[in-house]
Amino acid sequence: MPSHTITLTNRPPTPALVIVGAGPRGTGLIERIAANAPELYAGSGLDIHLVDPHPPGAGRIWRATQSPLLWMNSHAEDVTMFTDETVHMAGPVRPGPTLHEWAGIDGRTFADRRLQGAYLRWVHEQAVAALPEGVRVHHHPRRALRVGGPRDGRRQVWLEGRPRPLLADLVVLALGHLDAELDDEQRELAAYARAHDLVHLAPDFTADSDLSPLAPGEPVLVRGFGLAFVDLMVLLTEGRGGRYEGDTYVPSGREPVLYVGSRRGVPYHSKIGYDWTGERPPLPRFLGPAEIDGLLAGAQGFNFRRDVWPLVEKELGFAHYHRLFTVHPERTDMAWADFEEKYAVASGQDIQALVASAVPDPADRLDLAALDRPLDGVRYGSYEEFQEGLRGYVERDLVRRHDPEHSPDLAVFLGLLSVYGQLIRLGDIGPWWHGFFSYLASGPPGPRLRQLLALSRAGVVKFVGADMSVAAEDGVFRALSATVPGASVEARALVEARLPEPTVGRARDPLLRELHAAETPAGLLRVDPGDGRVLDRAGRPHPRLFALGPFTDARTPGAFTRPRTGGPAFRQNDATARAVLDFLRSLRSRAAA
Structure with a gap:
C-alpha cells in the first residue's frame, strides 16, 4: 500500500482586533487603519471584529430609524469624515467628500440626521473596501459586556447572548455617548x-x-x-x-x-450664517504646543482658572482683534502692527486698558465673561416682561450671527477650535470648558x-x-x-434636557464599569494622550486596550470635523491606528520567528 506522509503545521492564529462601537469613531478608526496598513501591515492577515447592536457607520445616534424632523447641527459643508493636509498626523492624507458634496445638496443646508447616517454608512463601506487583501471585517450586532484575559495575553470580549467570548489581540473602545445611572x-x-x-x-x-x-x-x-x-x-x-x-x-x-x-x-448662540473671507488669524499664537508643554512640565501641576484660562482668553482675543483690525480698521484707533506688539506683552488689566484705548465701541470688544453669563445681574418684574426681553436677546443674536460686519465672531469660533485642539493634551480640565465651547461654538x-x-x-x-x-x-x-x-x-x-454626563463610574455599560482603569476626578477614563491606550490605576498604559471618545479625558470638540481645521479626532484616530498596526505587526513577526 502506498504510504502517505501527513505534515502538521502549528500556524499561529490570525491576529484579531475588536472595536467596540461601530459609529463614526469606529468608522474613522477603520479608515485610518486602511490608510496606514500599506506602510505598516501590508501582506498580513487580520480579523477586525466590530461590536455594536446598531448598524455600522451610523451607529445609534445617526441611525435611520429616527424622526426626519431632527437635523444635523452643522452646515452640510462643515461635516467631513476625511482628512486633509491641515491634520498633523504621521499617516497619509486620504481625501474624500464632505456631506454636502456626497449628497449633492447646498453646502449651507442643515441636513437631517438620517441623511447623515446614510453618509456615514457609505464612509464605512468605503473604508472597509480600502482595507488590504487579507484584512476582514466582521460585524457582531450585540452589546459587549466585559473584557477579560491576562494583561499581556489575548483579550476575551464577552458579548450579550453569545456563550463564548471573542478572542482579540487588541481591543479599542469607541463607544460614543453613554447611558448613565442617575446621580x-x-x-x-x-x-x-x-x-x-x-x-x-x-x-x-x-x-x-x-x-x-x-x-x-x-x-x-x-x-x-x-x-x-x-x-x-x-x-x-x-x-x-x-x-x-x-x-x-x-x-x-x-x-x-x-x-x-x-x-x-x-x-x-446661533450657528454663524456667513462664510469666511480673507486672511485667517495665524493660530495658535498664545496657546500652542510650547505653552501646553510648559503646563504639563510644571512640578506642581496646573490650575485651569489660574494657569490655563488666561492663555485661552488671550488666544481668543487675538483671533477677535486680528479680524477687527485687519478687516474693519475704521472701527479702531490704532494700527494693527502697534496693537499686536503691545498685546503680545500685555496681560490682565493691561490688555483691557489697551483694548479700551484702541477700540472705541464697547460692542466691538471681546467680553467672554458677559458672553458666558448674559443674564448676570439682570432682573425683570414679571414673567411677561422677561418673555419680551429674552425674545429681544435671541433676535439680536440672530442678526449678529448672520451679519459679516461682525465677522470677528467667526474668528473667535476658529480660535475656539484651535484652543480645543491644544487643550486635549491636558486631559480632564473639568466640565466648564466643554460647556462654554458648546454654548459659543456648537449652538x-x-x-x-x-x-x-x-x-x-x-x-x-x-x-x-x-x-x-x-x-x-x-x-x-x-x-x-x-x-x-x-x-x-x-x-x-x-x-x-441634556445628555448624561460621560462618567465611567455611573455608566450603564457594564464593560466600562468593570475595566478597573484610572478615572479622572470628573469620572472620565484616563488614556495616554499619545495613542489612546487606557491607563490603569497605577498610571501604566495597557498594552492591549485603547479607548477613543467623549468618555475619555482626551475627548474632542463636537461630533464631526469641520474641513481644514486640523481635526483633533483625525489625529487621534491616526495615532491609535498606527499603534494598533505596529503592535499587530510585531506580534505577527514574533509568532513567525
Whole structure:
C-alpha cells in the first residue's frame, strides 16, 4: 500500500482586533487603519471584529430609524469624515467628500440626521473596501459586556447572548455617548415623581426618550437650553402636527407648554450664517504646543482658572482683534502692527486698558465673561416682561450671527477650535470648558432659533430664567429663577434636557464599569494622550486596550470635523491606528520567528 506522509503545521492564529462601537469613531478608526496598513501591515492577515447592536457607520445616534424632523447641527459643508493636509498626523492624507458634496445638496443646508447616517454608512463601506487583501471585517450586532484575559495575553470580549467570548489581540473602545445611572439628585426626583404620580424624564438622548407622558396643554418644566432642548422642542411641536406659516406657529392642540430655563437662562448662540473671507488669524499664537508643554512640565501641576484660562482668553482675543483690525480698521484707533506688539506683552488689566484705548465701541470688544453669563445681574418684574426681553436677546443674536460686519465672531469660533485642539493634551480640565465651547461654538441652526421665537409668541414655549432651580414639594415640581424674583412655575412634569454626563463610574455599560482603569476626578477614563491606550490605576498604559471618545479625558470638540481645521479626532484616530498596526505587526513577526 502506498504510504502517505501527513505534515502538521502549528500556524499561529490570525491576529484579531475588536472595536467596540461601530459609529463614526469606529468608522474613522477603520479608515485610518486602511490608510496606514500599506506602510505598516501590508501582506498580513487580520480579523477586525466590530461590536455594536446598531448598524455600522451610523451607529445609534445617526441611525435611520429616527424622526426626519431632527437635523444635523452643522452646515452640510462643515461635516467631513476625511482628512486633509491641515491634520498633523504621521499617516497619509486620504481625501474624500464632505456631506454636502456626497449628497449633492447646498453646502449651507442643515441636513437631517438620517441623511447623515446614510453618509456615514457609505464612509464605512468605503473604508472597509480600502482595507488590504487579507484584512476582514466582521460585524457582531450585540452589546459587549466585559473584557477579560491576562494583561499581556489575548483579550476575551464577552458579548450579550453569545456563550463564548471573542478572542482579540487588541481591543479599542469607541463607544460614543453613554447611558448613565442617575446621580443622587436625579434619583431623588425620580422617586418623588413615582410617589406623587408625576412625570420625570432624566438626562437622555432626546430621540430615545418616551415623550408620550407629556400631555397636551399641560405645563412641563424643562431644565437645559442646549441642543437636547432643541430636539425636544421639535418633537413636541412639529412632531405632534404643528406647523409654521412664515414666522407664525400654528399649533395642533397636542403640544404641552414648555417652561425652559438653565444655568445661563438663554439658548446656545446661533450657528454663524456667513462664510469666511480673507486672511485667517495665524493660530495658535498664545496657546500652542510650547505653552501646553510648559503646563504639563510644571512640578506642581496646573490650575485651569489660574494657569490655563488666561492663555485661552488671550488666544481668543487675538483671533477677535486680528479680524477687527485687519478687516474693519475704521472701527479702531490704532494700527494693527502697534496693537499686536503691545498685546503680545500685555496681560490682565493691561490688555483691557489697551483694548479700551484702541477700540472705541464697547460692542466691538471681546467680553467672554458677559458672553458666558448674559443674564448676570439682570432682573425683570414679571414673567411677561422677561418673555419680551429674552425674545429681544435671541433676535439680536440672530442678526449678529448672520451679519459679516461682525465677522470677528467667526474668528473667535476658529480660535475656539484651535484652543480645543491644544487643550486635549491636558486631559480632564473639568466640565466648564466643554460647556462654554458648546454654548459659543456648537449652538443650533439659525432657523431653529427663529422657530423658538415663533413658539414663544404662540405661548407654547415660555422662558424661566438663569440659574433655574427645581424643587420637589407640595406634590409638584416647582421652578425658580433669580431673573424674575419671587416668581415660580409649578408643573407635574420635569424634563432634564441634556445628555448624561460621560462618567465611567455611573455608566450603564457594564464593560466600562468593570475595566478597573484610572478615572479622572470628573469620572472620565484616563488614556495616554499619545495613542489612546487606557491607563490603569497605577498610571501604566495597557498594552492591549485603547479607548477613543467623549468618555475619555482626551475627548474632542463636537461630533464631526469641520474641513481644514486640523481635526483633533483625525489625529487621534491616526495615532491609535498606527499603534494598533505596529503592535499587530510585531506580534505577527514574533509568532513567525
